[in-house]
Amino acid sequence: MGTWTGDPSILSYVESRLRRGIYRGIGEFHLAVGEAGSAVVRGFVQLATRHGIFLHAHTDDVAVEELLRLDPKVRVLWAHAGMSAGADTVGRLLDRYPNLSVELALRSDVAPGGQLDPAWRSLFLRHPERFMVGTDTWVTSQWDRLPDIQAGIRGWLRQLPREVAEQFAFKNAARLTGKHY
Numbered sequence: 001m002g003t004w005t006g007d008p009s010i011l012s013y014v015e016s017r018l019r020r021g022i023y024r025g026i027g028e029f030h031l032a033v034g035e036a037g038s039a040v041v042r043g044f045v046q047l048a049t050r051h052g053i054f055l056h057a058h059t060d061d062v063a064v065e066e067l068l069r070l071d072p073k074v075r076v077l078w079a080h081a082g083m084s085a086g087a088d089t090v091g092r093l094l095d096r097y098p099n100l101s102v103e104l105a106l107r108s109d110v111a112p113g114g115q116l117d118p119a120w121r122s123l124f125l126r127h128p129e130r131f132m133v134g135t136d137t138w139v140t141s142q143w144d145r146l147p148d149i150q151a152g153i154r155g156w157l158r159q160l161p162r163e164v165a166e167q168f169a170f171k172n173a174a175r176l177t178g179k180h181y
């Protein structure tokens with residue numbers, strides 16, 4: 001996991017899997033600052049643009065920008081909104097990179113205590129087509145917690161206009177993955 005950006009065999013493996021034609025994205029993968037310039041990551045960007053699919057990157061604001069700069073056509077889904085990036089940083093990147101989408105798994109700071117944070121709320125209303133909720137079942141215990149996680153998400157979605165909530169809940173994800181409602 002930590003060495004994939006230096007391992008060309010991962011690129012050829014994914015390339016062969018993509019021939020099945022059933023995939024809509026590549027990831028979630030971790031990417032550290034300075035790794036986007038590697039030949040393997042550049043190869044993944046080419047692969048994604050050629051297949052018209054997105055990259056799902058778990059990375060911070062600096063590295064996601066390095067990734068986005070490789071090709072203006074590459075579509076990136078930013079996992080956890082960078083995990084710790086604030087609404088101002090996320091907003092600046094959304095303004096600058098039209099092919100960036102953001103998912104909000106594990107971001108309880110969006111609605112501390114269940115109440116939608118005002119800075120996030122205004123960003124959500126400014127970019128209603130660019131966000132989606134996420135659950136991230138990264139360990140099996142997350143499946144046990146899933147009903148609670150979903151209830152928490154629904155709690156803050158209800159504090160948004162219904163149309164925006166629907167975009168976050170499924171419409172934006174459907175568009176990113178090539179489905180239409």
Ligand SMILES: [Zn+2]
Nearest residue numbers: 028058079080
């Ligand atoms: Zn992650």
